Amino acid sequence: MIKSDLFTTLQQGPLRHLEPLEQEIFCTRLELFLPDVERPLRRLYAHLPNFDHWLEKFIAIAARAYATRPAALRQLDLRRVHQPDWFQQPDMLGYVAYPDRFAGTLRGVGEKIPYLKDLGVTYLHLMPLLKPRPGANDGGYAVMDYRAVRDDLGSMADLSDLAAQLRAANISLCIDLVCNHTAKEHEWAQKAAAGDPTYQAYYHMFPDRALPDQYEMTVREIFPEFKSGSFTYYEAFDKWVWTTFNEFQWDLNYANPAVFGEMLDILLFLANQGVEVLRLDAVAFMWKRMGTDCENQPEAHAILQALRALSRIAAPGLLLKAEAIVPPPQLVPYLGQGEATNKECEIAYHNVFMVMLWSSLAEGKVALMTHALQQMPPIPSGASWLTYVRCHDDIGWAVTEEDAAAVGLNGYLHRSFLSDFYSGRFPDTHARGATFQFNPRTNDRRISGSCASLAGLEVSLERQDWRELDLAVRRILLIHSLILAFGGIPLLYMGDEIGLLNDPSYLEDPDLAADNRWLHRPRMDWALAEKRHDWQNVNGRLFQSLRQFIHARKRTPALHAQAGSRPVWTHNEQVFGLLRVSPRGRVLVLANFSPQPQTVPAHRLHELGFGGPRHDQLRDQPLPGWQDITLEPYGTVWLI
Numbered sequence: 001m002i003k004s005d006l007f008t009t010l011q012q013g014p015l016r017h018l019e020p021l022e023q024e025i026f027c028t029r030l031e032l033f034l035p036d037v038e039r040p041l042r043r044l045y046a047h048l049p050n051f052d053h054w055l056e057k058f059i060a061i062a063a064r065a066y067a068t069r070p071a072a073l074r075q076l077d078l079r080r081v082h083q084p085d086w087f088q089q090p091d092m093l094g095y096v097a098y099p100d101r102f103a104g105t106l107r108g109v110g111e112k113i114p115y116l117k118d119l120g121v122t123y124l125h126l127m128p129l130l131k132p133r134p135g136a137n138d139g140g141y142a143v144m145d146y147r148a149v150r151d152d153l154g155s156m157a158d159l160s161d162l163a164a165q166l167r168a169a170n171i172s173l174c175i176d177l178v179c180n181h182t183a184k185e186h187e188w189a190q191k192a193a194a195g196d197p198t199y200q201a202y203y204h205m206f207p208d209r210a211l212p213d214q215y216e217m218t219v220r221e222i223f224p225e226f227k228s229g230s231f232t233y234y235e236a237f238d239k240w241v242w243t244t245f246n247e248f249q250w251d252l253n254y255a256n257p258a259v260f261g262e263m264l265d266i267l268l269f270l271a272n273q274g275v276e277v278l279r280l281d282a283v284a285f286m287w288k289r290m291g292t293d294c295e296n297q298p299e300a301h302a303i304l305q306a307l308r309a310l311s312r313i314a315a316p317g318l319l320l321k322a323e324a325i326v327p328p329p330q331l332v333p334y335l336g337q338g339e340a341t342n343k344e345c346e347i348a349y350h351n352v353f354m355v356m357l358w359s360s361l362a363e364g365k366v367a368l369m370t371h372a373l374q375q376m377p378p379i380p381s382g383a384s385w386l387t388y389v390r391c392h393d394d395i396g397w398a399v400t401e402e403d404a405a406a407v408g409l410n411g412y413l414h415r416s417f418l419s420d421f422y423s424g425r426f427p428d429t430h431a432r433g434a435t436f437q438f439n440p441r442t443n444d445r446r447i448s449g450s451c452a453s454l455a456g457l458e459v460s461l462e463r464q465d466w467r468e469l470d471l472a473v474r475r476i477l478l479i480h481s482l483i484l485a486f487g488g489i490p491l492l493y494m495g496d497e498i499g500l501l502n503d504p505s506y507l508e509d510p511d512l513a514a515d516n517r518w519l520h521r522p523r524m525d526w527a528l529a530e531k532r533h534d535w536q537n538v539n540g541r542l543f544q545s546l547r548q549f550i551h552a553r554k555r556t557p558a559l560h561a562q563a564g565s566r567p568v569w570t571h572n573e574q575v576f577g578l579l580r581v582s583p584r585g586r587v588l589v590l591a592n593f594s595p596q597p598q599t600v601p602a603h604r605l606h607e608l609g610f611g612g613p614r615h616d617q618l619r620d621q622p623l624p625g626w627q628d629i630t631l632e633p634y635g636t637v638w639l640i
Contacts (some may be wrong), residue, residue: 006056014063026066029313030059036309036343040302045257054257058264058306062314065268069315072164073274077317087123087172087319087346087489088384088561091554094123094174096391097494099153101523102126106154110165115529117169119497119543120550123489124166125174125279127392129153133183133248136511139392139521141176141281142183142249146266156273163274174277174321177267179303180285181249184241188262189250193237202259203250204242204288206231211290212240219244219294223437244285254286254303264310271315279321280304280345283334296330304334304344321386322348325393327400328376335383342382350385352376353486355398357389357479358454359414360593362421362431366576367407368399368414373567375403384561385488389479390454390496394436394446394517395422412443419445422454430456430468432502434516450520451476452499457538461501471595473499473538474634477545478591481618481636484553485578485589487565497546498528498539552618552638558585571604575631579608586610587617588639592631599630605639614639 007027015023038055045051069077080086095116103109109126116124128140131148140150149156163173182189191199206212212231219230222245232243242251252259267278287299304322311318322334322345331351336344356369379385397415404411420426422433423445433449452458456472459465476499483490494500506518532543553559563582570577574594580587588610592598605611606626614623617638623629631637 006059009056010060010063014060014067018067026063026313029316030062033309033313037306037313039339040305040309043302044254044260044299044306048257054261058261058310061261061265062268062310065265065272066314069272070274072167073272073315073317076167076276077315080317084382085560085562090556090559092122092489093120093550093553094125094386094489094491095119095121095494096125096127096388096491097524098127098392098521099129100150101521102494103524105152106149106158106162110162113165113169113171116171118532119492119547120554121171121492123172123174123277123491125277125491128176128178129159130176130178133185136246136248136514137183138246138249139515139517141178142181142246143178144183144185145187146177147269159275160273163276167274167276172276172319173274174279175270175275176281176323177263177270177278178281179252179263180282181243181245181251184248184250186250192250193234195237198258200239201256202253202262204253206240207238209240212242214290215242215288215294218292221439242288245282251285251288253288254299255288260303260306264307267307267311268314271311271318276317277319277321277347279323280307281323283322283345284324284326284330296324296326296333301333301340301344305336305340308344308346319347320345324348325351325396325398327398328352332377332379335379337380342380346382347384347386347489349391350387350486350488352398353385353483354388354390355395357482358395358422359397359399359418360576361455361475361479362418362429364594365573366570366591366593367573368403368409369576370567370569371406372399372403373565378564381562385486386491387483387486387488388491388493389483390451390493390520391491392493392517392521394448396444396446416443416445419447422447422449430459430472432456432458434502434519436516448516448519450500450502450522451479451493451496453502453520455479457499458501469538471633473541473545474632476542477549478593478634478636480546481549481638482576482578482589482591484549485559485580485587485638487559487563487580488561490553492546495522495524497543498525498532499542500525500528549618552620556585556587556617556638556640558582558587558640560584568608570600572598572600574598575600577608585640589636590629590631590639591636592634595633597630597632597635599628602626602628605629610639 103112130143131145132140133142133144166173188199188202231240232247233240284295287297288294324334334348360366360369397418401411421429422431423435432453433447436446436448438445455475460468460472500522502519503522506512512518534540563580566579568577568579575598576591578589612625617640
């Protein structure tokens with residue numbers, strides 16, 4: 001139970017300008033969620049003699065955010081509380097874009113809302129837009145001011161206005177909150193560099209190499225081509241600073257409760273601007289422990305659980321999205337397990353599914369994908385996957401030795417094959433990509449490239465090979481049909497809906513030239529988008545076909561995220577099967593990963609419960625029962 005004097009302190013302090021009913025609402029939420037606040041915070045800070053002081057300080061931060069939350073967002077909170085599965089509905093569709101490359105400014109994004117509505121978008125993730133350091137900034141992930149927007153995009157008022165416009169159009173706004181590090185130009189870092197011990201404690205700083213050398217025995221290099229090691233020496237103040245990603249990104253020290261309090265305050269400030277989803281960047285790295293890889297530590301989960309609980313008190317309409325691109329056993333806990341079930345992040349990226357889509361396209365077989373996805377642990381009922389075929393980042397080949405061996409493959413050789421295939425080194429490959437961050441010690445080679453170029457559209461257009469062009473379009477539609485059917489929120493990356501190709505123009509910008517991920521971050525081609533309703537061109541064919549798939553998803557209740565997604569063997573090694581079963585209905589997805597027609601036998605369909613009358617939900621047409629199903633090259637059906 002909460003001490004009555006804490007209630008009194010809140011009512012006389014941050015809540016004092018609210019009506020008595022509003023004060024009671026906050027206090028009721030606090031009483032309900034206090035155990036979920038206190039449990040993870042005790043794991044982090046119970047050893048501190050002033051733990052109760054910090055706990056009350058964090059609650060006061062939540063109270064101030066609640067007291068200043070605009071009325072329209074309080075109404076949104078009420079709506080979300082009464083429909084907690086709103087983000088799990090089959091009508092959800094995400095779109096991911098850099099605001100400047102999509103529409104120039106935040107006001108420009110608002111002008112493009114009709115385009116998003118035409119596609120069916122209900123969730124818009126605008127890539128890093130908070131004020132970054134000047135010059136190289138890791139695509140905006142080196143933030144120097146969390147409370148300001150990039151100058152060329154607009155202002156924080158423009159962000160709030162855009163959020164309101166999107167909300168009126170039934171589109172939820174998502175932005176990035178970089179949790180693990182700040183830019184070295186951030187105010188905290190500048191004060192630390194000037195010698196302020198209070199702010200030096202905000203970061204991991206060391207007087208010599210003794211501890212960094214011990215840590216580096218077990219941590220991995222994230223960007224080996226950009227810099228060596230995880231620490232940087234600064235002669236100006238004679239200290240080594242933990243810099244996991246780049247020299248200009250300083251890792252925050254969450255063992256210091258003041259850092260947690262700062263990030264909580266920022267998170268709730270952004271929520272009060274109308275942001276409905278926060279993508280929490282690099283969460284796997286937030287806690288350091290000697291002798292480990294300093295990733296996915298239990299305390300990192302405790303930080304997220306405490307942020308979730310406190311945000312549910314102050315702004316329950318807010319969702320937290322974990323950016324954790326880690327192996328499955330470490331991934332699912334970010335959605336909550338054990339006592340934290342439904343009490344951590346609500347959504348997370350299904351990186352394994354994305355990797356397996358590209359692996360199956362390259363191999364032309366689905367055994368590895370079927371087996372790997374069957375091994376995925378279940379997720380909580382109140383959580384959801386984000387499914388995607390591409391994002392702003394590179395593709396790292398998350399194929400484990402165990403999964404590869406289970407289907408007769410060598411994991412090391414298969415990862416090498418995928419890198420060769422998608423970088424254009426493999427004979428007769430259709431893909432056009434680039435190697436990102438080659439590590440000679442491990443032969444790890446990640447891949448950059450747009451969806452269309454990796455799927456073969458760029459090569460076929462260059463060669464004017466119309467048969468290959470048709471196959472490339474089919475590949476793009478195939479993998480998108482699967483992210484739409486799998487379960488969760490499907491994300492379309494900007495321009496994929498009209499087949500934008502690799503853009504080498506990034507090489508002309510010295511701040512971007514060293515990072516070939518900009519190859520698949522092109523500017524939106526609005527002249528091409530204007531032709532999206534013309535079936536006679538390849539771009540219109542892509543847009544219209546995808547929109548048809550999206551409408552099929554929206555009218556299929558059985559694709560609600562709470563329905564299980566079970567990969568099934570189809571008795572054809574080139575056809576992937578996915579079974580969705582729940583009280584809302586049953587769907588069997590069949591996807592041919594071969595450039596030749598493939599058949600699924602009638603007896604296997606009967607075993608899966610689809611032997612009788614069938615309906616292809618994708619095309620909204622009946623199919624004969626009790627017969628084999630033959631799929632066109634790279635064809636797919638959704639059977640109900």
